Amino acid sequence: MSAAVGVTDVSKRYRLYHERNQSLKASVMRGRRAKYEEFWALRDVSLEVPEGTAFGLIGENGSGKSTLLKCMARILRPDSGRIATEGKVSALLELGAGFHPELSGRENVYLNGSILGLGKRELRSRFDDIVGFAGLEQFIDAPVKNYSSGMYVRLGFSVAINVDPDILLIDEVLAVGDAEFQRRCGDKFAELRSQGKTIVIVTHALSTVKEMCDGAALLEHGHLIEVGDAHDVVDRYLGDVFAPADGAGATTASNVERVELLDAAGRPASGLRTGDPVTLRFHYAIPDTLHEPVLSASIHHLDGLEVARPSVRVEAAGGPRGCVDLHIERFPLLSGTYDVTAALTSAGAPIGVPDRAHALRITVDRGADADSHGVVALDGRWETVTNEVAP
Ligand SMILES: Nc1ncnc2c1ncn2[C@@H]1O[C@H](COP(=O)(O)OP(=O)(O)OP(=O)(O)O)[C@@H](O)[C@H]1O
Ligand SMILES: [Mg+2]
Structure with a gap:
């Protein structure tokens, strides 16, 4: 397989200017020399994106992802190193860029399309597709300054894919689209x-990288830390390596042998909806070395956020093995993918994050009346205040 994008020893330096807010007089006095510090946003990065694959760039805020993508799009020129691209490149960078x-x-659409290399005729023939995919028929003659950020990104994405690129570069922005649009983007990527x-x-949506990317690269302070299989690179970034059992059901862990998800009737469940009654059942074996064993469970969102870590003192009932249920009356987590792990430790011992292996x-699917944004359903109650006193 040949490389669609080849990045060789790319470094990019930025200057950070200090004393930016000084008066004109002060800058003149200083003889116009602005003080700055140089720093490397990218340092000796080399990687190849094989043709016909989806590739994720991940890493902390400020690690250099957008800088690298802009170099690939030739919006930025590296200070050293080379970038080679094979075929037509189309990029969707910051929100509203190019609009x-x-x-x-x-x-x-005409302006942006022509910047991306489409002729007037081509644009005319694709115009309806572009507007249709964006779902903006009604608003297409309104100035884009009145668009919401979601509308911006729909139009930008729609233009970017409709110029028929060989290489599509996308920075983040899709996250501002609603669930329905994201689903359609996912379908489009597959196509x-x-x-x-x-x-x-x-x-930063690591679950997206795992689901849709073949390969990925992890950047840290401008350095390439790891490149390879998307799952491996995401796991490396999350800090632990975990390889969950397929689908739901039962799994094993060191001294917690099995975790089961049960529905209200106590039957094994493969999935659930926000607000459902559910039971997590933990089967464990207590090693001799543990005194006053405590079982700690941990629930992680696939993006790495630990959302809960309930724990309980457990006993060995007539043998080294035992089983304990955690009943949850209304499952509070919103739709998404979560990993449940558990471990046994001695009471009083520090509880580390359980092994996610x-x-x-x-x-979790969306429940009947659950919120659609965030991580948890607060299950709150709204009440109109009728006798509010003005301050
Ligand atoms: N035009 C610029 N001038 C100076 N510094 C810049 C410029 N653009 C980016 N930087 C700096 O370069 C570093 C890398 O920025 P970059 O935007 O590539 O990070 P990122 O990985 O995309 O981060 P995020 O996840 O927050 O989008 C950051 O420290 C940033 O402050
Ligand atoms: Mg960025």
């Missing part, structure tokens, strides 16, 4: 890949 706020959606196109995506992975 002119005073112009209408229609005018921006592009099946056509042998290459996609490079910068994102053997997680029970559960998929």
Whole structure:
């Protein structure tokens, strides 16, 4: 397989200017020499994105992901090193980049499309597809300065994919689209890949990287830390390596042998919805070395956030083995994918994050009246205040 994007020893340096807010007089007195510090946003980065694959760039804020993507898009020129791309490149970078706020959606489609290399005729013939995919028929003649951020990104994405690129570069922005649009983007990515196109995506949505990328690269302070299989690179970034059992059901962990998800009737469940009654059942074996054993469970969102770590003192009932249930009346987590792990420790011993090597992975679907954003359903009660006194 040949490389669609080849990055060789790329370094990019920025200057950080100090004393930016000094008066004009002060800068003149200093003889116009602004003081600055140089720092490397990218340092000797080399990687290859194979043709026809989806590739994720991940890493902490400020690690250099967007800088690298902009170098690939040739919006930035590296200070040293080379970037080679094979075929037509289309990029969706910052929100609204390439859009002119005073112009209408229609005018921006033509402007943006021609910047991305489409001729007027081609653009005319694709115009309806572009607007249709964005779902903006009604708003296409309004100035884009009145668009919401979601509308911006829909239009930008729609133009970027409709110029028929060989390589599509996407920075983050898709996250501002709603669930429905994200689903359609996912479908579009699958379609592009099946056509042998290459996609490079910068994102903090690690579950997306695992689901849709073949390869990934992890950046840290401008250095390439790891590149390879997307799952491995995400796991490296999350700090632990875990390989969950397929689907739901049962899993094993060192001294917690099995975690089960049960529905209200006590039957094994493969998934659940926010608000459902559910039981997590932990089967364990107590090693001789443990005194006053405590079982700690941990629930992680796939993106790495630990959302809960309930624990309980456990006993060995007539033998070294035991079983304990955690009943949850209304499961509070919103739709998403979570890993449940558990471990036994001695009472009073520090509880580390349980080993995620053997997680029970559960998929939560949206409940009947659950919120659609965030991590938990607060299950709160709204009440109109009628006798509010003005301050
Ligand atoms: N034009 C610029 N001038 C000076 N420094 C910059 C410039 N653009 C980015 N930087 C700095 O370079 C570093 C890398 O920035 P970059 O935007 O590539 O990070 P990122 O990995 O995309 O982060 P995030 O996840 O927050 O989007 C950061 O320290 C940032 O402050
Ligand atoms: Mg960025």
